[in-house]
Amino acid sequence: MRKDIIIKLENVWKTYLMGEDNYVHALRGVNLEVRKGEFLAIMGPSGSGKSTMVNSVGCLDVPTKGKIYLESHDISKLHESDLAQIRGRMIGFIFQQFNLINTLTALENVMLPMIFQGMIPEERDERARELLEHVGLGDRMHHRPSELSGGQQQRVAIARAIANDPEVILADEPTGNLDSKTGNVVIDYLRKLHKEGKTIIMVTHDSNVAKAAERREYLKDGIIVKSL
Amino acid sequence: MIKDYFILTFRSLRKRKIRSWLTMIGIFIGIASIVALIGLGEGLRETINSQFGFLGTDILAITASGGLGPPGSGVVDSLTDKELNELKRVKGIEGAAGRIMESVKIVFNKKISFSYAISLPDGDDRKILEHVMTMEAQKGRLLEDGDKNVVFLGSMFFDKDNTFGKIISPGSKVEILGKEFRVIGIMEKKGNPMLDSVVFMNEDDLRNLVDRPKDEYDIIGVRFSESADINKIKQNIEKRLRKIRDVKEGEENFAVETPASMLEQVNSIILGIQIFVYIIAGISILVGGIGIMNTMYTAVVERTKEIGIMKSIGARNSTVFTLFFIESGLLGTVGGIIGTIIGFLAATGLALIGRLILKSELITAYFPMGLIIGAILFSFILGSFFGTLPAIQASKLNPVDALRHTK
Numbered sequence: 001m002r003k004d005i006i007i008k009l010e011n012v013w014k015t016y017l018m019g020e021d022n023y024v025h026a027l028r029g030v031n032l033e034v035r036k037g038e039f040l041a042i043m044g045p046s047g048s049g050k051s052t053m054v055n056s057v058g059c060l061d062v063p064t065k066g067k068i069y070l071e072s073h074d075i076s077k078l079h080e081s082d083l084a085q086i087r088g089r090m091i092g093f094i095f096q097q098f099n100l101i102n103t104l105t106a107l108e109n110v111m112l113p114m115i116f117q118g119m120i121p122e123e124r125d126e127r128a129r130e131l132l133e134h135v136g137l138g139d140r141m142h143h144r145p146s147e148l149s150g151g152q153q154q155r156v157a158i159a160r161a162i163a164n165d166p167e168v169i170l171a172d173e174p175t176g177n178l179d180s181k182t183g184n185v186v187i188d189y190l191r192k193l194h195k196e197g198k199t200i201i202m203v204t205h206d207s208n209v210a211k212a213a214e215r216r217e218y219l220k221d222g223i224i225v226k227s228l
Numbered sequence: 229m230i231k232d233y234f235i236l237t238f239r240s241l242r243k244r245k246i247r248s249w250l251t252m253i254g255i256f257i258g259i260a261s262i263v264a265l266i267g268l269g270e271g272l273r274e275t276i277n278s279q280f281g282f283l284g285t286d287i288l289a290i291t292a293s294g295g296l297g298p299p300g301s302g303v304v305d306s307l308t309d310k311e312l313n314e315l316k317r318v319k320g321i322e323g324a325a326g327r328i329m330e331s332v333k334i335v336f337n338k339k340i341s342f343s344y345a346i347s348l349p350d351g352d353d354r355k356i357l358e359h360v361m362t363m364e365a366q367k368g369r370l371l372e373d374g375d376k377n378v379v380f381l382g383s384m385f386f387d388k389d390n391t392f393g394k395i396i397s398p399g400s401k402v403e404i405l406g407k408e409f410r411v412i413g414i415m416e417k418k419g420n421p422m423l424d425s426v427v428f429m430n431e432d433d434l435r436n437l438v439d440r441p442k443d444e445y446d447i448i449g450v451r452f453s454e455s456a457d458i459n460k461i462k463q464n465i466e467k468r469l470r471k472i473r474d475v476k477e478g479e480e481n482f483a484v485e486t487p488a489s490m491l492e493q494v495n496s497i498i499l500g501i502q503i504f505v506y507i508i509a510g511i512s513i514l515v516g517g518i519g520i521m522n523t524m525y526t527a528v529v530e531r532t533k534e535i536g537i538m539k540s541i542g543a544r545n546s547t548v549f550t551l552f553f554i555e556s557g558l559l560g561t562v563g564g565i566i567g568t569i570i571g572f573l574a575a576t577g578l579a580l581i582g583r584l585i586l587k588s589e590l591i592t593a594y595f596p597m598g599l600i601i602g603a604i605l606f607s608f609i610l611g612s613f614f615g616t617l618p619a620i621q622a623s624k625l626n627p628v629d630a631l632r633h634t635k
């Protein structure tokens with residue numbers, strides 16, 4: 001495996017069994033390489049397997065068949081406890097529905113990944129504050145998600161995604177629930193992270209949004225059909 | 229880290245305030261009734277311990293009737309002077325004093341009442357008895373060697389609501405079995421109805437009054453060194469008395485009561501009452517526990533998405549388990565703390581009412597520290613126990629499936 005490749009998928013299949021003898025193939029032999037520091041957009045129609053692919057890269061799910069390499073380690077056959085470990089340290093997720101925890105404040109949401117990694121309280125408190133300042137929410141730290149706009153919530157999610165300083169950011173339709181103006185703000189932050197050297201994989205429907213990326217891959221029926 | 233988990237858990241409990249409280253009701257009731265009961269039982273035991281009948285706790289009582297039946301009530305073979313002297317020589321015994329006890333008719337203010345008269349020995353034995361019974365005079369003075377035709381009375385006689393319709397105080401003259409006695413003092417209130425209505429007399433006075441021969445006793449109190457093995461002494465005494473009285477083992481016409489054996493009887497009565505209520509409390513705790521389990525299962529379903537989110541940002545299965553486990557433990561603990569407070573208040577209130585109605589100091593509530601800590605610890609364990617299965621279920625959720633969960 002080439003040294004500058006951080007993520008590599010080799011003939012990755014994901015098959016769901018829906019009732020008796022009804023197999024749904026979400027991925028049908030995906031091959032993909034992502035360079036370190038690359039900004040990649042994954043496009044394709046709904047149900048084409050984009051989320052499934054991103055989730056398997058992010059160690060949330062294991063493929064039915066094939067291999068996934070993360071920094072040259074094969075993660076396709078690891079157990080949940082190891083996956084959780086890698087996920088917590090190397091991956092930052094950003095979701096379409098923001099997925100913040102409603103009972104916690106913005107600050108606490110950002111601290112959570114650091115709590116799970118056992119970071120000491122003073123450090124993580126300071127870092128969480130810095131990160132929220134960084135995404136322009138220094139004055140909203142003690143607000144709960146329900147007291148924030150969609151764009152603000154997504155910025156909290158960005159801060160949370162980079163809390164443990166991961167190598168890879170996985171953004172699954174990060175602008176899907178936002179209007180184009182607030183969506184652009186979010187994309188600008190992703191660009192900024194890209195400039196700082198993070199590897200970013202972003203799923204999107206929107207070709208305008210996809211322009212922010214260096215490369216675009218098109219997925220259809222669980223397989224990559226086109227690359228730009 | 230655990231501290232953070234507690235904070236996280238606390239947040240989610242607070243969000244579901246009403247359901248959390250409802251869940252805890254079962255635990256409240258169970259723990260409250262257990263705490264109240266043990267508190268009252270312990271109170272009773274404590275009073276009995278501290279006001280041990282006509283004895284003290286480092287004293288053995290030998291009666292000729294057997295059992296706890298009041299001596300002097302038609303006793304078959306009274307204890308004798310000879311037996312008393314033999315007992316003094318039994319190994320481990322420091323001293324022994326004989327006493328007699330009679331049911332007497334008392335007349336005062338033209339009204340009649342019946343009570344027990346008990347003799348007090350002369351000399352050192354008197355001092356020892358006064359000490360072990362913590363006898364003190366609230367009015368007048370205690371009896372002394374050489375006092376004649378005087379009595380020392382239990383506190384009930386000094387009560388304005390006594391059966392004579394008039395307070396008896398030091399200096400009053402009372403008629404006992406037709407003979408006039410002067411009251412020399414009133415004992416401090418003991419809270420024990422039998423002790424508070426007793427008539428103390430010097431031994432010679434009582435013997436003359438009821439015409440009992442010089443060498444007869446109804447009860448012999450034996451004092452032993454603190455280091456001695458009480459059961460061993462009891463066996464020695466029994467062996468010696470069987471020999472003197474020429475009776476076989478199992479056919480004794482006497483009884484040796486140790487404080488322990490008396491306490492056992494009291495305890496077994498308390499226990500009998502308690503078992504019944506424990507069963508009810510146990511059922512309510514079980515229901516409470518199942519309530520916690522149900523709430524936790526609901527919480528797992530409701531928070532499936534949240535579990536997915538936490539896993540996506542690095543929470544491990546063990547982390548998720550711990551969070552839910554703490555949550556159910558906390559439900560149990562808070563329920564237990566509140567239950568303990570309710571139980572404490574209920575028992576204290578009941579004891580107060582009981583004292584007012586029955587006019588007996590025997591009814592008190594007593595809460596040893598161990599009971600309080602034990603009750604709270606128990607409810608924590610209970611909550612955790614019933615939360616274990618839901619917590620395992622939460623921890624095993626597949627992250628992607630959990631994230632796809634709507635809401």
Ligand SMILES: Nc1ncnc2c1ncn2[C@@H]1O[C@H](COP(=O)(O)OP(=O)(O)O)[C@@H](O)[C@H]1O
Pocket residue numbers: 016018024025026044045046047048049050051052053629
């Ligand atoms: N847990 C699952 N169980 C069954 N089918 C699933 C599951 N997850 C995804 N699928 C199916 O796999 C296909 C791809 O889904 P997904 O990756 O979410 O697509 P996309 O993100 O491109 O819209 C869809 O047909 C979807 O219904």
Ligand SMILES: [Mg+2]
Pocket residue numbers: 050051052172
């Ligand atoms: Mg999707």
